[in-house]
Amino acid sequence: LNAAPGRAPRQRVRFLPAPAPGGGGAVELVAARVPVLADHPLVRGPRFRKLKIGAGHRLDVKASGVFVLGIGHGNKLLTDLYNCHLTKVYTVGGLFGKATDDFSDTGNLVEKTTFDHVTREKLERILAVIQGTNQKALLMYSNIDMKTQEAYELAVKGLIRPMGKSPPIITAVRCLQFGLPEFQLEIHCLHETQQYLRKMVHEIGLELKSSAVCTQVRRIRDGVFTVDDALPRTQWNLQSIQEAIRNCQLKVETELEKILG
C-alpha cells in the first residue's frame, strides 16, 4: 500500500523574496505556489503504518464460508450493518445415526441409533414446524404491539423482525439434499451461532426418533455479501481486495439507506 503513489503534497501561497526586475539590490516579494515542506515524504514518513481491520459476524473454527471484514472507515459501516439485523444463510450438512457430545462428527460418541425409518417427508414436516415456531418467535421479539394496524401491515409484508437483542431465530429452512444417512439443509437465520445450528441438527435427529450430528456448517451469505463476492485464499492480495471493496460499496450503501434511512 505504501508503495502506491501517494497524495500530491499540499500547495501553499507564500510570498518569496525574488530579485526585482530592473536590477539593483532591491528585493521584491513575489507570490508563488510552493509545496509545503511538512508534506514531503521524507519528513512525513510512510503513509500507512497500521491498518484498522474489524470483523463482522463471528465464524467459529469448525465452520467455513463468507466472513466480512471492514478496513478503516469500513468499521463504522460494520456497526451500521450489525444494526440492520439482516439474515445470514448457511448450508448445514448432517448425518443420521450418531449422537455426540458437541453435536458435530468429531466429538465423543454418546449414542448410536437406527435411522431406516426416516424419510424425506418426515424431515420436511419437522422443518415446517421449526419454521412455524420461529415465525412466532420473530413476531414476539420484534417488540411491536400486536394490537395495532401497523403490526398487521408489517406482518402481511413479512417485514417484522427483531431490531434489538434476541435469541437465535430461524426465518427459513429448506432441505437441499436427502440421502440416508446424510442430508443437507439451507438455513436462513438471525442472531445465531454456529454451535446453535449444530444443536438444531441434533434436535432434528431427536425429533425424528433417531439421532443426528452436524458434519458441515458453511455460511453462504451474510447480509448483502454472498459467496460470489467473497475472496478465496488465492486472491488475498491488494488488487483483488480493492476491487472487491469497490464492487460491494454500492450494495452496502443502498442496503443501509433502505433500512436505517
Added chain:
Amino acid sequence: QDGGGLREAMAGVARRLLRRDLGVAAGPPSTRQLREAEEAAPIFQYAGKAARRKDRVFVWGFSYSGALGVPSFVRPDAGWKKPRRIQPTPYRLETEEKISSAACGYGFTLLASNTRDITKVWGMGLNKDSQLGFQRSRRDQTKGYEYVLEPSPIPLPLEKPQQTRVMQVSCGRAHSLVLTDSEGVFTMGNNSYGQCGRKVVENEIYSGSHLIHQLKEFDSRVVQVVCGQDHSLFRTKKGTVYACGWGADGQTGLGHYNITSVPTKLHGDIDGVNIIQVSSYGDCCLAVSDEGDVFGWGNSEYLQLASVTETTQVNVPRHLPFKIGKIKEAACGGTGNVVLTEEGNVFVWGYGILGKGPNLIETAVPEMIPPSLFGWSDFSPDIRVAHVRCGLSQFAALTNRGELFVWGKNLRGCLGTGRMEDQYFPWRVTVPGEVVDVACGVDHMVSMVRSFT
C-alpha cells in the same frame, strides 16, 4: 495439597494396575481405539420402519365447565395441584379410541369415534339439559350428573350397536346431534324450540332426561348435521337441506319466523341445487353448492347477508353473489363469516375481529386475508389453507402442512395462543403434531392431531 497428592497417587496406582492387568497403554486413546470403540457401541432403536403416526386429541380454553375433559383442572386430585380455570395452550387429552369427529357446544364437548365397538360417543361438560344424554350419578342412582368432568360414554339406543358407525357429531347451545351411517340422526338435549326434531312438550324438564330421539324420515341418507344456537340443519346425500328449531331470526330458512319441531325441507334459492356443505353456529347459516356458490339465511344484524338485502332477518335461503371465485368451504360464526375458495384464499365478512387488523371491524363484502399471514412466502410458495372453522367469535384455519392459525376474540383463552389478548390477525398455535381437524366452541377448542413420526 495433601488431598490432591493422595488423589494423584491413587490415580497412578490405578493406572499401573490397569497396565499390569489388561496390558493396555494408558494415556489418551488413539484414533484407532476411538474408532473401534465407536463401532463396538450398541445401536439403539427408538422407532422401527413400520412405526405408525399416533392420533391424539388436544384441548384448550375454559375448563371449569368440564368441557376440556380433564377433571384435575376443576377438582385437583393431588395436594400440590391448583384448579386451572383456563388452559391457555394445547393440552393433550388421553382417549381410549381414535377420535374421528369432535364438536364443541356452549360449555360442553362431544367426541366420536367411527369404531364398531359398543361405546362410540363420549361427552363432557355441561349437562343441565341432558345434552350429553343421561349420565347416571354414582352417589344417587336416580339422578344424573349436571357437570361431566371426564369424557363419559353416551349410551345411544342403536338397533345394531356392533355394526353401526358414528360418522359425525355436532353441538349447539343446549342440544346435540349424532349422525350414524345406517340408523339416521340421534338428537338429545333441550327441545324448547323443537331443535331436537320432536314435538315441543310444555314444561318439559330436560335435566336428567333419558330421552334420545331418533330421526329417520329424510329423502335420502343424511351426510352432515349442523347445530346452530337453537336450531338444527341436516344435509342429505341428494344435496337437500332440512331444518328444525327456533326460527325467530329466520335461521330455519322455511319462509316463516316460527318454531319448527319436525325437520322440514328448505326451498328458496337452494331449491334443486346440490348442496355439498352447510355451516352454522349462531343464528346465521351458510350453504355451499357443488358449483362453488354460497347461499345464506338467518340473522343478518351484523351485515352477514347485507350484500343481498337490507333486512336484518332473512328466512329464505338467498344466493350471495360474491365474485371471489369458486367457493370450496364456508363457516359461520356468531357475528362473522369466513369462506375458503378453490385457490386456497380465505375471505371474511361480517362484524367483529375479522382478521385484517384492528381497523377492519365490519364489512358486508368479503375481504381477503393475505396468504402471507398463513406462512406463504417466496420460500414456501405451496402453502395453502385447506379448511376453515368458526367458533362464536373466533376463526380457525388449517393449512395443508397441518398448521393451525386462529384469530378473533380470545374469550377465556380459547384461542390457544398462550396469551389472553384478542388476536387481530391469524396467529399460529403451537401444537406438537400435524393438526388434522379442529372444532371451535364459545370458550374452548378441541383439535385432532397426528404425531409427526
